[in-house]
Amino acid sequence: MHEVKPQMVRTATTHLLRFGVCLMGLCLTLAEARQQSQAQEPAQVSDSSANSKPADNTLSVTGMVVNTLTGEPVRGAVVAINTAQISRQIALSTLSDNSGHFQFNGLTEGRAFISAIKPGLGNRFRGQPAGTSVQVTRNVSPVLLKMDPTGAIFGRLTGSDEQPLEGFPLQVISKQTVGGKQQWVPVPFRATTDDDGNFRIAGLPADTYCLQVGQNQQTTLSGRGVPNPQEQGYAEVFYPGVADFNSATPIELTGGREVEANFSIAAEPLYEVSGIVTTQENLNSPVEFFRKAGDGNDFFQSAMVQDGRFQIKLPAGYFRVVGSTATGIQLAASGVVVSSDNPNLNVALRPVSGIRVELQRESSSASTQRNTPEQLRSIGINLQLVRTAGAPGASYWWAPGQSDGFQGVAPGVYTVQANGPPGTWYVKSLRSGGIDLLSEDLTVVEGAQPQPIEVTLRDDAASVRGTVAPADDMAPVTVLLVQPRGTGNRIKVGGAFQGKFEMDGVTPGDYLLLAFEGEDRLQYENPEVLNPYLSKAEHISLQPHGIANVNLSLFPTGR
């Protein structure tokens, strides 16, 4: 019986970490590698022959690293080779010479993965180093490693008076396929404008980006030669200077290019606002003012509350004001309007309606029952609310035993994700009022009391296991279990590892099975993308506690 590999968890982070391990740190960012450099054990060369014959360890692989954009050789790249038995974690590494060439000696026969890294080349944050699999044999052909140059977005940020704006934070948001959907995701590329307003965000793979200028606490004065003029402040904006994310202009970055994005942002008058905070609860925090912009917020400021009074400077707009009690009860007031100086603003904070979660489990051997918190907690499920559209926003997390539900959820549209439970448990149903949250989104409306989320778990889950061919030692594979539902699909996602997969906790029922190259490449949540593949899918029918064995063929995703 083959060793069961842990099911892949589908996040970009774990993808990167897993790849990092298999390449002995090669695709780690420099910072990560630095952190790990002290912890790593010396690598061991694997013995790729498992039989008793003495291994032939006199084989060599040669190759060359080139820049895909210019075709020029890349000197000084770190090139590493990993043999097929990656659980043994071997790596030999070398630096390509001035003509981009490299050579590895003393290798044994078998499959190996060769990859290269160099600053300014390769898609590091996606965990996709330039690399290729080779079969190490005598007389193996030279390997060509192609490295994509990364690009940069640079520019100058000025005020409406064309003076440079210094110290403004910039963040890049990239359009990615996550969980089978296209989403805008903040990526770890940031910059701050320098004393001349200039910024530069480098190391960006070819992609579509949105540029966000964070809120800055600087204030300016509004008119020359006027004593004590009104102060002005800057809110968060998206390139080329809009408050609403949906109005932002995306920046298309092609490989190795540098795109200039100069823009000007206007300061807004800040009004002196003071007043009282009223609440039935025992407020035990500063009050935080969030200005509404599109489906997000573009200005934030907090104020201390003393003897029920606060004082703050705010731009004009509609604000949501939040605070909390010592026991963690979220308080909020919506629709607070600021349009001028106001010494008498009354902010009435009320407890925010939480979204209660009602969890119950069904046993295949007994009737439906409510359970003690300890029993439910032991199942290991958690729920997450993730915003479905617009600017990336906060997500909310809940697990049994924490509280009786989600607290302080801002209005918006959310996908409800049930993570876990492991083993034989599965989520039989996930509902809110009349909405089936397994296939529909949850809408949280300002001021309305949301329906509780009802989760029913059942313990007679089925399992699917099988193979995916052709098996690549290194490339990630996504396995989808699809149940067509009306116009959409209900999908469970897993991963294959070295050509094998195993998925537990599967809801009994009929499924179509598919395997795709890569992780997060296909927008499988979009029926228009997925449905053309379904005619070629494997059909299975899973009974309670059933186990199915399936052999799948890998669909390329063409990326």
Add this chain to the structure above:
Amino acid sequence: MLRRTILFSLVLVLAGACRLAAQNPPGKFRISGKTVSAVTGQVLAGAEVSISKVEQRDSVLQKMLTTDDGGFSFAGLEPGKYLLIGQRNGFSRQSYEQHGAFSSAVVVGPGLVSESLVFRLRPDGRIVGKVVDENQEPVPNATVYLFRSDPSGGFKQIFQRAETSTDDRGYYRLPHIESGRYYVLVSAQPWFGPFAQVSANGNQSGADKAAFDVTFPVTLYPGVTDIGSASSFVLEEGQEFTADFALNAIPSLHLRLNHFNNSPGQPRNARLSTRWFGTEIYLPGQRETQADENSREIAGLAPGQYVINIESYGAVREKHSTAVNVTADMEFDVDAALPAPSIRGVVQKDGGLNLTPRAFVLLWNLRRNEALEAPIDNKGQFEFSPDLLVPGNYSVFVASGLNSTIGSLSATGAQVEGQTIRVTASNPIQLRIELSKSLSTINGIARRNDEPFAGVMIVLVPQSPEKNLPLFRRDQSDSDGTFTLHDVLPGRYKILTIEDGWDVEWADMSRFKARLDRIPSIEVAPNRTYQTTVNVE
């Protein structure tokens, strides 16, 4: 030439009855003027100018943007001293006639000039450059340190002024730098440094191991690796100075720390740093591995002087540091170096200590740029970590805001002269510091040709100045020539005025010997407030 260059008229007034207030304040006053560039003289439109009362300097009274011809005007002011502050793009926030920590307050009142001021804003300089390797490829993530050589502490010292990193193209930029003399230093490692650890396994070819096992020595402008060959440069106001670097990777040296894990219950951690101009600089390229059961190896070192900082965990938490000169691959026994004798003591004050948060005792050798700090606990006790303290004479300061002047200093294990102790490497030292409760204040006015003289440096010089550096007091005269010297310990002093002397070593009395000889001493008694006049030469 005048025979007497500085006149003293020391008038004792009763404490609390300081100056005569202006009788019947005649209504409201105004501060007005224009902002100009101190370099070009051009008017600066749109500069933000504000005023606040000297006694409430954090509370802005009025502010405005200057007009198109640089003008500003603040009306409706009561008599008093005001801080005038200005800033604009390219001109960091600064006070009127600012010199380091001092500036001239604008004094408003009957007969005083507070209008038509010319506020000369000093433009910021900046230092920029590019760091490349021996193949002319950019070195990203290099740390660039800027050190300033500055006499504002009394003697010339070199201290860290700023720090930044290079970008993906190897460029760095240090903005908002005031004029002065500077050194630039770069600490970096080859980008593939983190992979050297991986490449160190036994199956790598020797050539591959050697290719990865390289390091960049710390490099100073203009591209040298020993401090004696480093060049300082002068940054003028508003200037952009370019300091480029080409780093050369050299084979790295390995330092093996033996007997490192002697006590299983006391695991230890070692970290190497270097000291440049008295500042500890972390070395990004060092790679630490367990060489064998009882030895640790640190690779990635260039030849040079290092400080090994060793931290013990477990039941006893200890830190100590020792210096080592690495010239080749070498071994070092971390326990062979004996810990330096302790320096500890207690701060007391009659009637009880009232220390500010984070109060500390400072040992400072101003001539040699050596300093050591120790925090003072709530019982007044302090203890230094003197492992790296160079023997010599150290002035003793207590840093705890106003009213933290040492009244008496005594020691066992060290010779005390005035407010200075002689530290040797042989004896533990116990210090006893008594803060004074008898401090006095000297108010004065600087005059030239009987006219108030603004912007001059006023220095209160104690007797035996070399041994009593903590007793110096300084101020800058305000727009009406007045100044105040706070926290003066009773004793004999001379008051020196230094015009345009903000770049001189004002504590080096050998420079002013002839003038000092002509200045009569004054005797300051406990708990008094004095009024004096000094004439500026």
